[in-house]
Amino acid sequence: MSDTAHIEVTVNGRHRSLDVAVHHSLLDALRDDLRLTGAKECCLVGECGACTVIMDGRTVDSCLVLAVEADGAEITTVEGLSPDGVLTPLQQAFLDRGAAQCGFCIPGQLMSAEAFLRDTPNPTREAVEEAIAGNLCRCGGYEQILDAILVAAAAGRP
Amino acid sequence: MHTFAYLRPDTVAEAVAILEAHGPDARILAGGTDLVIRLRDGSATPAVVVDLKRIAALAPGIREEAGRLAISATTVMTDISADPLVRRHFGALADAASVVGSVQIRNRATLAGNICNASPAADTAPALLVYDATVVAEGPAGSRRIPIDAFFVRSGVTTLARGELVTAIELPIPAARRGAVHERRTRRRGHDLASVTVCCCVDQTRVTRLAYGSVGPRPVLFTDDTGTLANPSADPAERTAILERMFAGASPSARSMRASPEYRLAMLRVLGARALAGAIERLAAGSD
Numbered sequence: 001m002s003d004t005a006h007i008e009v010t011v012n013g014r015h016r017s018l019d020v021a022v023h024h025s026l027l028d029a030l031r032d033d034l035r036l037t038g039a040k041e042c043c044l045v046g047e048c049g050a051c052t053v054i055m056d057g058r059t060v061d062s063c064l065v066l067a068v069e070a071d072g073a074e075i076t077t078v079e080g081l082s083p084d085g086v087l088t089p090l091q092q093a094f095l096d097r098g099a100a101q102c103g104f105c106i107p108g109q110l111m112s113a114e115a116f117l118r119d120t121p122n123p124t125r126e127a128v129e130e131a132i133a134g135n136l137c138r139c140g141g142y143e144q145i146l147d148a149i150l151v152a153a154a155a156g157r158p
Numbered sequence: 159m160h161t162f163a164y165l166r167p168d169t170v171a172e173a174v175a176i177l178e179a180h181g182p183d184a185r186i187l188a189g190g191t192d193l194v195i196r197l198r199d200g201s202a203t204p205a206v207v208v209d210l211k212r213i214a215a216l217a218p219g220i221r222e223e224a225g226r227l228a229i230s231a232t233t234v235m236t237d238i239s240a241d242p243l244v245r246r247h248f249g250a251l252a253d254a255a256s257v258v259g260s261v262q263i264r265n266r267a268t269l270a271g272n273i274c275n276a277s278p279a280a281d282t283a284p285a286l287l288v289y290d291a292t293v294v295a296e297g298p299a300g301s302r303r304i305p306i307d308a309f310f311v312r313s314g315v316t317t318l319a320r321g322e323l324v325t326a327i328e329l330p331i332p333a334a335r336r337g338a339v340h341e342r343r344t345r346r347r348g349h350d351l352a353s354v355t356v357c358c359c360v361d362q363t364r365v366t367r368l369a370y371g372s373v374g375p376r377p378v379l380f381t382d383d384t385g386t387l388a389n390p391s392a393d394p395a396e397r398t399a400i401l402e403r404m405f406a407g408a409s410p411s412a413r414s415m416r417a418s419p420e421y422r423l424a425m426l427r428v429l430g431a432r433a434l435a436g437a438i439e440r441l442a443a444g445s446d
Contacts, residue, residue, distance in 0.1 A: 003161070003163055022161075023162060023197065024159070044195075044198060046191055046259065046260075049262060058236070058265040059261055060265055060266055061191075061266075063194075064190055064195065064263075065190060066164070066187075068166075069190065069209065069211065112261065115261075130261075133347075133348030133349045134260020134262045134263065134348075135260075
């Protein structure tokens with residue numbers, strides 16, 4: 001038996017009306033209810049960042065947000081970065097720099113980088129390191145990921 | 159995840175009534191960066207979760223009033239570390255808030271949640287201790303103000319009574335100039351819990367306040383009002399003796415996996431001396 005709650009959210013620009021179990025996370029709602037499987041389930045304790053999405057303009061670990069807390073919020077997932085299928089300069093830089101190895105962490109890395117570059121157009125490498133400190137890459141592709149984010153920043157748009 | 163009833167009161171009075179009715183079966187949800195983990199791993203099994211984020215009186219905000227800076231209960235670390243008033247008057251708190259977890263955690267984690275969890279490793283606790291913060295709590299008997307040093311008991315335990323919740327944390331804006339520094343040791347750079355966390359504040363009247371955490375069941379504060387610590391050219395043996403008395407309050411657990419007690423005690427001395435030197439420097443430079 002579990003309580004449910006009705007929530008209204010805007011996900012990737014589209015209004016969604018959902019009934020969610022109150023003990024389900026935003027990540028559960030995105031993946032299981034909305035079938036948006038870009039955000040990944042991994043550590044479930046807010047350390048790896050694979051589930052990172054942008055909520056009301058700020059990155060969150062969606063595994064640590066209850067779905068019901070997102071009621072009224074605006075969410076962007078990795079699927080929302082290029083709705084028309086044309087990669088953003090940031091995504092293209094990840095491809096060009098070989099930043100994606102196994103790829104599992106990349107949706108989270110992209111969302112952290114996207115939110116960071118919106119606020120910090122001309123970052124130092126050190127600032128980028130801090131910005132993605134909450135996104136682990138088990139392939140150890142950090143150098144390529146940092147390069148890609150700096151390339152996108154230099155190109156002037158996330 | 160453990161199931162529970164989710165309640166989203168509109169007023170502090172409603173929240174207090176719920177907390178009073180359910181006692182230990184209710185848990186407060188602010189940022190959720192600790193609670194949701196505990197709901198998932200089963201170490202917290204409340205019947206009721208009370209979300210404070212729709213209570214207008216607790217909305218995120220930092221405001222100056224009557225010589226104090228008041229930080230509301232749902233204000234997150236990102237906003238605290240970026241706030242111009244916090245940075246101007248309470249620089250070490252801004253620094254401490256800026257190293258809590260990762261960006262994603264700081265975007266959700268609240269200062270009130272940090273102190274209510276009463277983790278011995280809470281990054282913001284030493285800064286709140288040296289800045290002489292007051293916790294404003296609302297409960298069935300009304301509002302009361304708790305000095306931060308009388309708030310922490312041990313890991314996970316505070317002096318909040320049944321039905322009470324923290325509505326704000328207040329910091330007195332100082333009359334005298336001062337310098338303060340926050341230092342921490344972690345296993346890795348980036349995102350980690352502190353193995354030792356220290357804050358030191360020296361003011362114009364030569365009072366030194368030093369607080370540290372993650373080396374015992376609760377963060378602790380020591381004050382030197384002899385002027386000896388604040389004076390870099392005082393007798394080094396005397397200064398060391400005072401610092402040693404301060405560090406004697408540390409009793410790190412041998413069970414923690416982050417660092418051994420020996421390492422923590424050694425690093426406490428290093429970071430304590432560093433924070434003291436930094437605080438004196440900042441005071442001399444005229445920047446808090």
